[in-house]
Amino acid sequence: MKPPPFEYYAPTTVEEALVHLSEHGYDAKALAGGQSLIPTMNFRLAQPSVLVDLNNVSELFYIRPDENGGLRLGAMTRHFQVERSSLVSERTPLIYEAMPKIATPQIRSRGTFGGSIAHADPSAELGAISIALGGRFRLRNQTGERWVPANEFFIGMFTTLLEPDELLVEASFPNMPPRTGWALQEVARRPNDFALVGVAAVVTLDKKNQCQKARIVFLSVGDGPVEAHRAAETLTGQTLTPEIIHAAAETAATADIDPGSDIHASAEYRRHLAGVLTRRALDLAFERAKGRG
Amino acid sequence: MTKKYIGKRIKRSEDPRLLTGEALFVDDVEIPGMLHAAFLRSDYAHAYLKSIDVSAAQAREGVVAVFTAETMGDDWQPGPPLVSPPPTVEDVIFHSRTQVPLVKDKVRHVGEPIAIVIAESRYIAEDAVDDIVVDLEPLDVVVDIEKAMQPDAPLVHDDLDSNLAAHIEQEKGDYAAIREEADLIIKRRIVIDRGAAVAMENRGIVAQWDAKSQRLTVWDTTQAPIAIRNGLAARLDLSEHQVRVIAPFIGGAFGPKMMMFYPEEMLIPWVSIKLDRPIKWIEDRYENFYATTQERGQVHEAEMALTLDGRILGVSDVFLHDSGAYDPYGLTLPLNTQCHMMGPYDIANYYSESKVVFTNKTIVTPVRGAGRPQGIFIVERLLDLAAKELGIDPVEIRKRNLIPPDAFPYEHKIIDQAFAPLIFDSGNYKPVLEKAADMIGYDRFVKDEQPRLRAEGRHVGIGIVPFIETTGVGPYEGARVTVEASGKINVATGVGTQGQGHFTSFAQIVADQLGVDVRDVHLVTGDTAEFHWGTGTFASRGSVVAANAINASAKLVREKILALASKVLEAPEDELELADGVIRVADVPRISISLGELAMLANPLRGAVEPGTEPGLEATAYFGPQYGAIAFGTHAMIVEVDPQTMMIEIKRYVAVEDCGTVINPLIVDGQIHGGVSLGIGNSYYEKLVFDENGQLLNASLMDYLIPTAAEVPRIEIGHEETRSPLNPLGSKGVGEAGAIPVPALFAQAMENALPEYDLEILEAPLSPNRLFELLREKEREL
Secondary structure, rough: OOOOOEEEEOOOHHHHHHHHHHHHHHHHEEEEOOOOOOHHHHHOOOOOOOOEEOOHHHHHEEEEEEOOOOOOOOOOOOOOOOHHHHHHHOOOOHHHHHHHHHOOOHHHHOEEEHHHHHOOOOHHHOOOOOOOOOOEEEEEOOOEEEEEHHHHEEEEOOEEEOOOOOEEEEEEEEOOOEEEEEEEEEEEOOOOEEEEEEEEEEEEEEOOOOEEEEEEEEEEEOOOOOOOOHHHHOOOOEEEHHHHHHHHHHHHHHHHHHOOOOOOOHHHHHHHHHHHHHHHHHHHHHHHHHHHH | OOOOOOOOOOOOOHHHHOOOOOOOOHHHHHHHOOEEEEEEEEOOOOEEEEEEHHHHHOOOOOEEEEEEEHHHHHHOOOOOOOOOOOOOOOOOOOOOOOOOOOOOEEEOOOOOOEEEEEEEEHHHHHHHHHEEEEEEEOOOOOOOOHHHOOOOOOOOOOOOOEOOOOOOEEEEEHHHHHHHHEEEEEEEEEEEEEEEEOOOOOEEEEEEEEEEOOOEEEEEEEOOHHHHHHHHHHHHOOOHHEEEOOOOOOOOOOOOOHHHOOOOHHHHHHHHHOOOOOOOEOOHHHHHHHHHHEEEEEEEEEEEEEEEOEEEEEEEEEEEEEEEEOOOOHHHHHHHHHOOOOOOOOOOEEEEEEEEEEOOOOOOEOOOOOOOOHHHHHHHHHHHHHHHHHOOOHHHHHHHHHHOHHHOOEEEEEEEOOOOOOEOOOOOHHHHHHHHHHHHHHHHHHHHHHHHHHHHOOEEEEEEEEEEEOOOOOOOOOEEEEOOOOOOEEEEEOOOOOOOOOOHHHHHHHHHOOOOOOHEEEEEEEEEEEEEOOOOOOOOHHHHHHHHHHHHHHHHHHHHHHHHHHHHHHOOOOEEEEEEEEEEEOOOOOOOHHHHHHHHHOOOOOOOOOOOOOOEEEEEEOOOOOOEEEEEEEEEEEEEEEEEEEEEEEEEEEEEOOOEOOOOHHHHHHHHHHHHHHHHHHHHHHOOOOOOOEEEEEOOOOOOOOOOOOOOOEEEEEEEOOOOOOOOOOOOOOOOOOHHOOHHHHHHHHHHHHHHHOOOOEEEEOHHHHHHHHHHHHHHHH
């Protein structure tokens, strides 16, 4: 379990990092916290010939408020920093609540927010949550930058819109409107394992306590985060009674997702869990939304 | 002997070194000029080796040598069997097929080594492994043990008629006859799956051949350094004196580090001599999942015959046992299973038939528990089903069947893993069962708490399982105890140590015998240059066999001390006392001499000594038990399950252990914690999943789930002490006990948690996915 030889660069600025990425293209990999890339290299499943280490790029480490009440996270911000941030807990409580569910404290001490997003593991919490919160990602290359909404960023298993010469530099989350509730529910074999199924729900109510908008996003049931559009539609304009929530959960589990089987869970078990967890997530999100009037 | 230390909960003296990173492990051995090894291992489970081209690997910069079976020449030989084959008993079939250093003609499991690369670094060695071109012709694969026994199954060993490795029948009483008289027969098919030991430290070997002194030194993560030394000497055509094997600190073993000889264990020393260079090989986690032995896979067709009042009339069982690709460990595992299938119960009629089966999977040898958890799982599952059928409380039906205290020694009239009659030396089972029931509050839970929880819609169940463990088997161990001129004591024993706390528990025994501070007793284990008689650390035998050998030698030294002190102090021996490192006349304490001074007098530099005098205050002694001591215990558990998600939480865990004389309760507690942790893994988390091609689908710690501190509950421990009459200390082993009852206990508690489903759990482990399937089946039935 030793990687084959590779070239190693340790730039100190984004500019410098982009020069290396541009020069080496598909042969290069950006190294963030290394919690997925390094094991993959040790297994020789990934054999990049160039590593561009971002750990000395200090401009990528930050958590900042934005003027509209939202939040901006530098791509190299480590999970444990997010986990302990009062700003994150105030402005994006869903992210705050998700952090302890991400792997182990050891991994969270090295792993980074941007690294997890860019790696695009279908079991990752942060991708699903970013979509549920309506987040956006800022991608830069040598010629400029572009913003990509989270729900367009993920295009397949470990695959995103990132071009080989591009770097994910920032994640941005909008202000959470009043009367909005959130929840993340997941089932994992052990608390720190990848979830067998997870679901993030964000619900905004109108003044009559009817659902104005709902977003339900799954992890671990497809090639990437899977948004349950059909289920969310059934909630819009409705009063969230247990019956309505139950029906929406059924829709999510049967019509919105097509989970696969692996050694830990069959497709049928995953579908079942999706229903149970959606129900629990919507219940909690609804309760919280009512409490934030 | 005054018992100042034995039985005391004192902290382990080795822990500061271990915790601060100062202890020597094999990978810490660094020698100038050392080279590193990596193996080309088969990606196929079953294939003919057609050709192999190592030229590109050899040409890579930094590569020193590449060896294959062909280039090993006459030095290529199959490994010796570890355990002697069974004596020729009528009706026992045993086909011995042992592992090979490198594949010559046919691959028999994924991960079997085909070539070894020696290079200047492990990185280069692994790069060179990728350079090797190997042509393998895949064959049909034998994975499932039941399919392996079908007539048209592919053969793991072409020279045999079938995949049957061994067949052994055992009978006590007359089951067929008693079956006719039974009120109730419970008959089920029960499956136990394969798991891994997952020691924190993988295997590792460093070998250094010194051509000038013609000596070979080997640092090896082995449980049995002496056997390795003797075997290496024989294989490498050296005298035993030329080979020194050191088993330094080892990060856990749990059985698989006992299997000698692993291919790597033979090859690394061989290459060191061949190249005249020190060689290091450290197994990585990925290799460990394929190349280190595993255990547990069995399929049983079991039945139990009972009376209406729940008395067990007999047990009958036919099982298949997965041996993997070879069977170097003989019949130990199936025999252990057979010896535990009657548990702690008084069962007069028993029939057991075991078929050991070759498959295209990693070799099977004991893993902590070693065949015992399977036996206990069978008898306990059958008993639970019978209790349900008969409407008898699970604790009550067990009480009715326990072997009574006046029945010991209790002869089972079958043979054990040492091919000796199975005799339970001593025991008092009922108080231990009652203590566990009391500690967990069994009656209160069943009467008050559970109905209340059920009314709240919660699914909380209780289980309670008594069990036995055969421990402390022979043949023997030895030790040498020396009083040094400093007054400190040096103890050398042949067993290796892998975390058991030997440095502390063995020192406690010596300190009590010699009246010294326990901190003044220094222990050396696992170095054949220090002590070279013995067998090893396995089968829960350290605190029985090695401990009693140490006790015996310390006792001899005590006699020498008293004899010499009597002359020096001019007082009869029976008026002397040993305490605080000083020998004094009991009634006249100012007449005394320190142990150190006495040791110097025992080793004079000038003058004449009496003929026949041995120098020094030193003695060597051995201990071999007549037969194994039977430890026992009862575990109890309260578990909550969410039938919506299939997730569980163990709310309470109680373990009551009786391992005879307890030398150090803290260490016994630690053994139980570790054992229970593995048991929880075997119950719910840990399963090696092979596909139909013999490929392991979860060969990493991301997918092979061992319980962590977050999954293992606080374990409440109770101790009882029924001394074994088989050794002077009265001790029994406890190393494997913790793991043994857990799968049976978990199944019982889970069924109890989900009464509305009327579940039958006939498998271990039970994953959440399988629980989901079982509940779905039941829902369809309802």
